[in-house]
Amino acid sequence: MNQRLHTRILLADDHAVVRRGLRLVLEGEPDLRVVAEVGDGAEAVERGLHDDVDLAVLDISMPRMTGLQAARELTSRRDDLRVLILSMHDNEQYLFEALRAGASGYVLKSVADRDLVEACRATMRGEPFLYPGAVRSLMRDFVERARRGETPSDDPLTPREVEIVKLIAEARTTREIAADLVLSEKTVERHRTNILAKLGMRDRVELVRYAIRRGLVEP
Numbered sequence: 001m002n003q004r005l006h007t008r009i010l011l012a013d014d015h016a017v018v019r020r021g022l023r024l025v026l027e028g029e030p031d032l033r034v035v036a037e038v039g040d041g042a043e044a045v046e047r048g049l050h051d052d053v054d055l056a057v058l059d060i061s062m063p064r065m066t067g068l069q070a071a072r073e074l075t076s077r078r079d080d081l082r083v084l085i086l087s088m089h090d091n092e093q094y095l096f097e098a099l100r101a102g103a104s105g106y107v108l109k110s111v112a113d114r115d116l117v118e119a120c121r122a123t124m125r126g127e128p129f130l131y132p133g134a135v136r137s138l139m140r141d142f143v144e145r146a147r148r149g150e151t152p153s154d155d156p157l158t159p160r161e162v163e164i165v166k167l168i169a170e171a172r173t174t175r176e177i178a179a180d181l182v183l184s185e186k187t188v189e190r191h192r193t194n195i196l197a198k199l200g201m202r203d204r205v206e207l208v209r210y211a212i213r214r215g216l217v218e219p
Contacts, residue, residue: 013039016039025116026117036050057086061087071103087108115131165214195207
């Protein structure tokens with residue numbers, strides 16, 4: 001089939017049952033085809049870099065890399081790839097982080113059977129897709145920031161530092177983080193010190209709270 005007649009989709013979710021349900025929803029449509037399924041964020045990045053994928057549908061909470069981390073990586077390395085974030089969280093912070101990560105839309109799992117197909121089509125038309133509550137959140141945030149004269153600030157952390165924050169929040173030890181990221185323990189400690197300084201934080205507890213707000217780990 002000609003590529004223009006259908007959208008080739010990568011599904012990334014760590015629950016096989018969820019992927020199966022999403023696949024049934026998507027493949028019931030003539031213009032959508034699931035060409036790959038993966039179970040974690042790192043696999044999503046690896047598979048999403050292939051040029052036989054037009055759209056990546058990423059669960060926000062996955063092992064190894066979250067959907068947000070995978071979205072940032074994919075959108076920075078493939079300009080033509082579209083990304084949707086799938087989440088169980090009707091939460092402003094997760095929504096804002098998804099958009100900052102380069103996602104074109106944010107779909108709630110609770111209504112995926114209703115919204116996912118339209119979200120895929122809107123995204124491929126170059127249009128953003130947000131559920132009604134998300135639109136209200138964005139408008140409220142915009143109005144409040146404008147009233148205070150604020151402009152959004154860039155995230156001060158590098159991608160490597162974000163990786164380390166996620167692992168710290170998952171209760172990994174310095175030795176485990178060093179092994180996972182192929183770094184020395186001294187380098188990990190230096191990263192941790194820099195992260196705390198950048199964020200103006202004092203300890204691991206504050207880092208865990210930050211990771212939850214960023215959507216790096218589930219509360």
